[in-house]
Amino acid sequence: MKNKSTLFLVQAALIAAVYVVLTLVFAPFSYGEIQVRISEALTILPYFTPAAIPGLFVGCILANLLGGAIPLDIAFGSIATLIGAVFTYKLRNSSKWLAPVPPIVANAVLVPFVLRYGYGTNLPIPLMMLTVGAGEVVSCGIFGMVLLTALSKYKNTLFGRQASVK
Known part of the structure; x- marks a missing residue:
């Protein structure tokens, strides 16, 4: 049992660290009303391991x-990232194409x-939903799907036998 706890903690910490590094390295694209946060590609990881949920949240x-x-x-x-991670984990036994949804x-x-309410961005919320969503x-x-496809080949080595990709 200790080995599984250690693996969980290491995976979560590694995911958090990679998320932080990717976000900060690509900072010009990571913040604002028009953003492509490269680190959000990692949000498919709960499809492979539950350790990604706290890892993404902390990251x-x-x-x-x-x-x-x-x-x-x-x-x-x-x-928002936590909610996305939890529901990606819940969808892990369904089609892999649902993982990023x-x-x-x-x-x-x-x-x-x-x-809008934190930064005072004066754009219509539906427009920002479209830009953030895009x-x-x-x-x-x-x-994220490129990452999921690449990791699928190594899922048992990286995440243990619990990972299955459909």
Whole structure:
């Protein structure tokens, strides 16, 4: 049992660290009303391992803190990623093509309200839902699916036998 706990913790920490690094390295694209957060490609990882759920959540919190986000963004932006991760995990036994849908929807719905009421962005919320959603489609739907396809070949080595891809 200790070995599984250690593996879970290491996977979560590694995912969090990679999320932070990708967000900060690509900072010009990672923040704002038009964003393609490359690190959001990692939101497909709960499809392989439940350790990705806390890893993505903590990674998003840290990336937002280090990126200078306001408290409302740190909280609700990270909650959007958490919601996306939880529902991606819940969809793990369905088609792999559904894996990016929860983070796309969660971020497209929540982040525009953070932009409006936290940052005072004076764009219509439906427009920001489209722009944030489009960025999520690129990062989760395209880059995430490329990552899912690449990792599928090594899923048992990287994530253990619990990972299955359909």
